[in-house]
Amino acid sequence: MSSTEKVELDPAIRDAWHVCAVAADIAPGATAMHCLFGQRLEVARDAAGRPVVRGDGRVLPALERYGFIWTSPGTPPEDLFPLPGYDEPDRKNVVTGSVGIRVSAPRAVENFLDMGHFPFVHTGILGEEPHTEVKEYAVAIDPVADEVVATECQFYQPRAAVGSSGGAKTEYVYRVPHPFCAILYKTSPFDAVRMDIVALFVQPVGEEEIIGHTMMSIIDDRSTATEVRHFQLTIFGQDKPILENQRPRKLPLDPRAETPIRADKSSIMYRRWLTSKGVAYGVIPAP
Amino acid sequence: MLTLYDYELSGSCYKVRLMLGFLGLPHETRHVDFHPGREHKSDAFLAINPLGQLPVLDDDGYVLRDANAILTYLASAHDPGGRWGFGGDAARNGRIAEWLGFASDLTGTIGAARLHDAFFHDIDADAARAGGKRLLRILDEHLWFQERQGAAWLAPGDHPSIADIACFPYTALAQDADLDLADCPAIRRWHDRFKRVPGFTVMPGVFPARE
Numbered sequence: 001m002s003s004t005e006k007v008e009l010d011p012a013i014r015d016a017w018h019v020c021a022v023a024a025d026i027a028p029g030a031t032a033m034h035c036l037f038g039q040r041l042e043v044a045r046d047a048a049g050r051p052v053v054r055g056d057g058r059v060l061p062a063l064e065r066y067g068f069i070w071t072s073p074g075t076p077p078e079d080l081f082p083l084p085g086y087d088e089p090d091r092k093n094v095v096t097g098s099v100g101i102r103v104s105a106p107r108a109v110e111n112f113l114d115m116g117h118f119p120f121v122h123t124g125i126l127g128e129e130p131h132t133e134v135k136e137y138a139v140a141i142d143p144v145a146d147e148v149v150a151t152e153c154q155f156y157q158p159r160a161a162v163g164s165s166g167g168a169k170t171e172y173v174y175r176v177p178h179p180f181c182a183i184l185y186k187t188s189p190f191d192a193v194r195m196d197i198v199a200l201f202v203q204p205v206g207e208e209e210i211i212g213h214t215m216m217s218i219i220d221d222r223s224t225a226t227e228v229r230h231f232q233l234t235i236f237g238q239d240k241p242i243l244e245n246q247r248p249r250k251l252p253l254d255p256r257a258e259t260p261i262r263a264d265k266s267s268i269m270y271r272r273w274l275t276s277k278g279v280a281y282g283v284i285p286a287p
Numbered sequence: 288m289l290t291l292y293d294y295e296l297s298g299s300c301y302k303v304r305l306m307l308g309f310l311g312l313p314h315e316t317r318h319v320d321f322h323p324g325r326e327h328k329s330d331a332f333l334a335i336n337p338l339g340q341l342p343v344l345d346d347d348g349y350v351l352r353d354a355n356a357i358l359t360y361l362a363s364a365h366d367p368g369g370r371w372g373f374g375g376d377a378a379r380n381g382r383i384a385e386w387l388g389f390a391s392d393l394t395g396t397i398g399a400a401r402l403h404d405a406f407f408h409d410i411d412a413d414a415a416r417a418g419g420k421r422l423l424r425i426l427d428e429h430l431w432f433q434e435r436q437g438a439a440w441l442a443p444g445d446h447p448s449i450a451d452i453a454c455f456p457y458t459a460l461a462q463d464a465d466l467d468l469a470d471c472p473a474i475r476r477w478h479d480r481f482k483r484v485p486g487f488t489v490m491p492g493v494f495p496a497r498e
Binding site (some may be wrong): 102 | 294296313318322323324326382404405406407437462463465488491492494
């Protein structure tokens, strides 16, 4: 574990909430050691069950949202970004697993936004040949929420969800409401109107080392939590070697650094958005 | 009916899935939530395997744990030609058993470092990595000498054996333990041959043979 030396954080990252533990892992009375930005953290709960995070010799802000505990080394906003749909009573909310990966946080987010790799990396699940074309989609910055939003995404998927009974054209909406978090809304096989939610919350252990936390909030009363986790971890396990082979491990923000194609529209927007926020952690800033 | 207690990201479970694929054996899969649920340490699973380890195979009530044991059993019970396992050739059988032991060492080193890096198990990862690196060198050298004698597989014979199945997963997943196969060209060639055996299947982290 080499990339965990302490670095000065840019204000956008310093003052954001960051995921630091799975809520269910922190039992009342127990203390767990975690790592964020190369710093050791102590994550525990007080007598009332509220999360308590200590690091850098002080008590840090702490919050419990969406099945995880979040903290911040700086002055974070009052609450984390909203996740519409999550609280609907008939949804199955499953923390689907956390995996250590040798890559920077923004590379992981960028991969999450990429549909072009579905047929080749997630063959038979999220895509398959010859359905390899990424159709035209829309991407924009939502100025009110300050997030990247990609809409009208469509992809043919042989097994779009754990409960799928066959291939289907699947619609996607992507949100990047946080430099290191991405959320995907996709067609549910069991609901014609509401969409399933798949979230990636990245814990930057170091600049080139992360824990990728995943969560699903789905409309599906048939699949067990174990089945949902198997489905999601299989996909995540397929992404892992791709992520770990990317060089440089940090995300280059210079528009000339890597050659994009049309399918990379959301990635281009994400990189621009990071530049506009002055994010310097886990990236190679544009000159 | 064969039932496999399985975890998709487990290299040891993958050994059994490979064998079932090569033999074309229909089976049922019982998913066990190894991570994050730690279901393999639950009372219900400990009743099936008191060691709390995956994989476990149930063949009509005959319950067997340990990947090497399961490979040995499947080769004996479900491979009529005896191509994959212990046939009449004593020298070959000895070698197969030797490499099954080696496969357990791979699990204890590369597999352990992988559990530490990806799933946060409390293990001395540097020691595990160093051990894994040493095993890869030994394996690479053996395969290089095999190739020089016109032999494609770990044990003697024209057909791969359960020794190849047992040693494949954690060498193919070496990158997960931050180990590089760049210095192991004979292992990479062996991987390529193995992936072309009819019935081969992938797991997350393992890619199919290049076209």
